[in-house]
Amino acid sequence: MLRELGDFDGFMEKLISDWNVPGIGVSIAKDDEVVLSKGYGYRDHASKLPYTAATWFPIASNTKLFTAVAAGLLVDRGLLSFDRPIREFVPSLRFYDKALDEAVTLRDMLSHRTGVPRHDMIWYEARLSLAELFERIRFMKPTAPLRSKFIYNNMMYEAVGHIIELLSGKRWDHFVRDEILTPLGMTDTAFTIADMLTRAEPAVPFLEKRDSDELWQPPYMDADESSPAGSIVATMDDMSRWLLMLMNKGRVAGKQVIPERILKATLAPGVAVPDAMNEVLGFTPELNGIYGMGRQTASYRGHLLASHGGDLRAFHSQVSYLPNEKIGVNVFVIGDHCAILRNAVGYEIYDRLLGLPPTDWTQRLFDFTRRARNSLREARQRVVPNPVPNTCPSHDLAGYVGRYEHPAYGPLTISLENNQLQLAFRQTCLPLNHFHYDRFDTPDDEVDGAWSVLFQTSSLGDIDRAVLWLDQAEAIFKRTPDTVPQSVIDKITGTYVTAIGIKAAVRLNREQKLTLRFPNGPTEVLVPFKDLQFRSYLSPETTFEFVMDGDRVKALRHWDAIAEFVLTRSEDDDTIDTMEEDEAADD
Structure with missing residues (x-):
């Protein structure tokens, strides 16, 4: 042999x-x-x-x-x-x-x-x-x-x-x-x-x-x-x-x-x-x-x-x-x-x-x-970047910072270091450079290659999605909300009353998500946006904001492009316990 x-x-x-x-x-x-x-x-x-x-x-x-x-x-x-x-x-x-x-x-x-x-x-x-x-x-x-x-x-x-x-x-x-x-x-x-x-x-x-x-x-x-x-x-x-x-x-x-x-x-x-x-x-x-x-x-x-x-x-x-x-x-x-x-x-x-x-x-x-x-x-030597000239990001760089999540691919983190965005995905950590509009690209790394991130905005103008090209298709990562401290939840849960006397309940549901419910209406999950402002998937063009008076909440404002409403905080929270809970839309 x-x-x-x-x-x-x-x-x-x-x-x-x-x-x-x-x-x-x-x-x-x-x-x-x-x-x-x-x-x-x-x-x-x-x-x-x-x-x-x-x-x-x-x-x-x-x-x-x-x-x-x-x-x-x-x-x-x-x-x-x-x-x-x-x-x-x-x-x-x-x-x-x-x-x-x-x-x-x-x-x-x-x-x-x-x-x-x-x-x-x-x-x-x-x-x-x-x-x-x-x-x-x-x-x-x-x-x-x-x-x-x-x-x-x-x-x-x-x-x-x-x-x-x-x-x-x-x-x-x-x-x-x-x-x-x-x-x-x-x-x-x-x-x-x-x-x-x-x-x-x-x-x-x-x-x-x-x-x-x-x-x-x-x-x-x-x-x-x-x-x-x-x-x-x-x-x-x-x-x-x-x-x-x-x-x-x-x-x-x-x-x-x-x-x-x-x-x-x-x-x-x-x-x-x-x-x-x-x-x-x-x-x-x-x-x-x-x-x-x-x-x-x-x-x-x-x-x-x-x-x-x-x-x-x-x-x-x-x-x-x-x-x-x-x-x-x-x-x-x-x-x-x-x-x-x-x-x-x-x-x-x-x-x-x-x-x-x-x-x-x-x-x-x-x-x-x-x-x-x-x-x-030779192909790498020939390549010439071709961004649309004279464009700039739609937000300050800090507006892109956050954690984004995909149900299959998991988390993507965007941070800001020395006035430059940084991408962190799995074991890949690379700087992001502005390409045009809301697109940012990484350098072509010897090990991890080149990555491109396209950021998208919600109907209210904030950055809420990051799009990557993965497995020959676009993968959309949704921005994950910040966690609301329990001390804040304790202050904002309760009963609120409209100007015509209709009561609404803000409370935690069985999954410990903050919800808003009007009588005979669907339960809305309130998603943290920034500070005391929240969004809802049921009402994507509406912003909800809790108004403080010193150390207590005195009102709940919510507005869209057409109108703004103010609900006053009620000291009577009985309604919270008597309202029936339905399935809340949270996505």
Whole structure:
């Protein structure tokens, strides 16, 4: 086997030099043994620490097959079904509409065929629990009919991870550890980058700078986050054990560890995978890709290939094997600029071991990546900002400051430092510069990229929304009101009387929201605006203001563009207890 590889070490050393690779790990398995497990370059380029078979590495989306197998174990126990509607087993799961609620299956979720787009910004560096991500599935609007096309979706795997916890009583990571890793003897596998950093040989992220070949070290991503879609970390040696199990249909050292029927189910055709590489490169090593659950199959030069990739910033992995020939390859690459080597090195190995006519995949892909890199560099150099001239913000900068909230994407904070607005979203903190009108842009950051925020005003003229472009669509963040101190609430709750004697009640409802209610009228939630002024979603053009006389409230004013009314504070609060409460509109 090693003889067929030829001077593979020489080949890899040339790749390290030509591609400026910080470090790369490769393992090769044949039948039931590992024939090579080795590192090239450095696991830590700055400290010149060598990459070895014991280097820990984030395998990213190669985590998905672990999650699919874990779900399959629950199917095997009768707690789930691959092909019955998932809500038969988990009624609390809600999709965007009733049609999806009634039809989506576990197989749909694991095969990326729900018709729901990625919405990666819901989970990306959000530091949300699986339960919180599970609740956000209902905000994800489909863009294609169910089962009509392949749309990669990490959020569905996050939801399946929570389903595993709901049905098994164990957290996803504990279930995978107890039911998969421990039986397989995978003792050098864990679930977070934070776990990895406690081990002796963690891989360290390095990238080429955008406009040069200089390598630099970006921060790790989501160090504490455990994700069923992509957080597993492992050594090359441990992943070789995983590969042997897959190649041998669930058996390790002669023992059936994972039921063969579960692994067979994950390979069953689910949905056709677009041939994106051919569309971009003009050639393709793999034909007729079909995604199953957590992995895909394709034809590689006439040989059946099962594989899956994984990509995080600076870390790229490929786990693949030829089922008929029982040859498998793991490739782990440090560096975005050389990420495609995770595929190309595997192709080279298969060509050599199968005795196929050589194809210089690495050179073809090197030429393409360099052209693409130079094209992007030139595009950035050509760009000229084109704002509408002679415009200014509609408000003083302080008017934009506040916390804004989106039901799926969470909070966005705008602050003011040294007379410049600052954006804080997840782990991204960047200055905002005025572009034109109420649009502000950040610089194009090496790690976080460029962001643009468009602020919008209410009908009363205050800034009440911030719009970001996320997941190929506009995301509207609504400004959240300040919290009203309890001391203020105690003063303003009570009964107020109009000039013609009609009484109105201001009080807290069951959700502890401040409300205003006239007899026989709807209950309005009063939303804090500024000082003692409030707004109402039922009356968006009306402003309510409590008028103080010393240390007590003497009146309630409310006005719009047509008229202003004044209600006098009454000392008789009996009406508060006798008025019936209805459902208040608070959004």
